[in-house]
Amino acid sequence: MKVISNLKLLLKITQEYGNAHFTLSFSAIFSLLFLLYSYNFNTQAVRPIVLVFFVVYLLTTLYVWLISKSIKRDLANHGNIHIRTRILGYPLILTVLVGNIFASSFGFSLVTKNKTPEYTFATYAFLTQLFIIGVSGFNLFKPYVIDSFLLVMGAFVLLAIIFAVMIILVSKYVTQASAPKWMLPIGLILLLPVLTGNLFSLLLGYGLIKKARQKDASSIEKWQKMWSKILRNSMAVFGMFFIIFMFSLSVISPWTFDYDFATQNNYSAILQTPTLEYPLGTDDFGRDLFSRIVFGAQISLIVGFFSTIIPAIIGGTLGAITGYYGKKTDNIIMRLLDILYAIPGILLAIAIIAAFGANTVNLIIALSVGSIPTYARTMRATVMQISNYEFVESARALGASDSTIIFKHIVPNSLAPMIVKATLTIGGAVISTSSLSFLGLGVEPHIPEWGNILKIGSTYLETHSYLAIFPGLCIMLLVLSFNFFGDGLRDAFDPKTN
Template sequence: MGEVKVATPSKLVSKSDSEFYQVMKHLRRNRMAMLGLAVLLVFIFAAVFAPFLTTYDPIRTDMGNARQSPSAEHILGTDDLGRDMFTRLIYGARVSLQIGLIAVVIGLAAGVPLGALSGYYGGTFDLIVQRLVDIMIAFPGILLAIVVVTILGQGVNNVMIAIGIASIPIYTRLVRGSVLAVKEQRFVAAAKVLGISNYKIILRHIMPNCLGPIVVQSTFQVATAILWAAGLSFIGIGATRPTPEWGLMLSSGRQFIQTSPHLTTYPGLAILFLVLGFNLLGDGLRDALDPKSRSVR
């Protein structure tokens, strides 16, 4: 008689059955999400390899070439101080992506632990945290960022901190709601019966089941942070000159909008496409991480 082979647990779950594979498969089928990802990759490539894509200095002025129209020498023209617009745009991508990512990290670092502990333990701690969150949410996010940056002062670093602080209540509410739903599941009750500590239950059993909403919200929040940063710079309380920041470029070029429209057109389009890229990818991730949405398609 032939030998009977027993499948090991690792072989029982095929690659096509894994959750990660299903998410990626669904995401690849979403054309708009792939378009958003492609747009983001272009901006990331430009930001990383900016020194190799241009020979011009993004800060050095040349008043003899001020406000030139697009030409072979300056493919997107020059600004009001003679600086190459293409150079400032790709270096500006570095600034915008840095602001968006670090602001979200600040919001995650504070909001996720607060939301997780608030939702899991409840009681007085939850009441205190939620009242503080209510106070912060009472201010529109951009207004709260304006208050913080006014206190801290201008500059890219302070803008990142201000937007990060304004993001904290968003993540606190989101994670608290997810934890409240997950902690009622049977596997959490089983972990408590087995004597597993609350710390390990939160980290190993609850938070992995809350990652989907956090990832999706972070994608949207990066776009929001970039938009807010541009707005703060546009009204004069964000990045300082001569930083190649898109909102600051818009503010500088608005007085020449009739004679040199390229000074505002290109920074505006850069903000539009980068924010659109994150939003399209976020929409795709939201659908891909939702099992009900995957089953419909």
């Protein structure tokens, strides 16, 4: 192995060092925010709990700073990170207890040298589960919990323990290229928690199965390469974490959250500021904002997902057909799509909603129709390029039918740009959903949806700003997460960066 002697270059390619800086800045920003919030400027009083958080985050920041110094020294002296420095990562893992996802994930990545994608999946599956438990746990402060709460929470704790065990097992036994045979049944079991929406578990299980079966070395290598590229990008990883966390939360919310808190008016608790019972306060009808945001994620994600996948399928099919056949077919279909393209998407959506009424299905259709042409264009360009490759020629020479060629040979090879585009536009779809609800054109006003929640918040922007800030932050974070994750995917799929 070539020894890299240039320290600057070494620092640049050492993932831990970059992560340390990333963690350092985020912890510093958060401690600053906590410091600002710890003092109530209206009542001239200190908020003690927030102050404690500030101190913990500040200490974390200093600690990470020490680690980064230590990594730098190790690299300068030995060219790699010393085991003593790695051990320093263990205390960092505990910061997950104060919600510092950045520091704890950095801790996980620091403590092991053997960084397989499966290790990262296991740690994030664990972190996601802990966050879910933490967020659902707030329901304990409510007057009552839903009947299935205790059972489900017990199952979640069990899951978290399983993931913790998996972290240890994976770091010990799984390598870049293989996993022991006995991991196969474990991998299969790990597919199950996907029912709770924890997609990290699915990825972990899939990875383990792949590596344990040892059937196709090239596909394992492809898997390994793609994910290590995505996972190197810290922002993409945190984007993915937030998306999966939100998704999982919205999947499990019917079992741990009471829908009545989100929809039934409670006139004895109108416009309350955040307390333990109402972690994000209550709105003007006395509904718990926290429950509303959690349930609101369902609609935002469902509409966002479907209004991306539907045009991707329709547009993709049309694009594949036009790209493959060309000439007249191309002209007719693409000119028709151009007409659709000429109509502004959001106006078309408003018109469709106004004509057919506001509900979730219409919302999905309205948002889908407008974005068909862009997907068709993306697909068409890729297909035109791929249909000239030799393997297509050979398939044709072997007598494969057109549909076989298109859907078996060309489309699978043109999916990468579509996936990237879909991930990048899903954020836009989430915003459009919320915008339409904000304008009163989305779902019914009492149904929790982020745009609806924000709409109420906008009325109280000056007097009860938290009503607008929290749903606004959620929309922002989810869209940002999709964008960062999309960026990560694009970098991973882009042949230029290879």
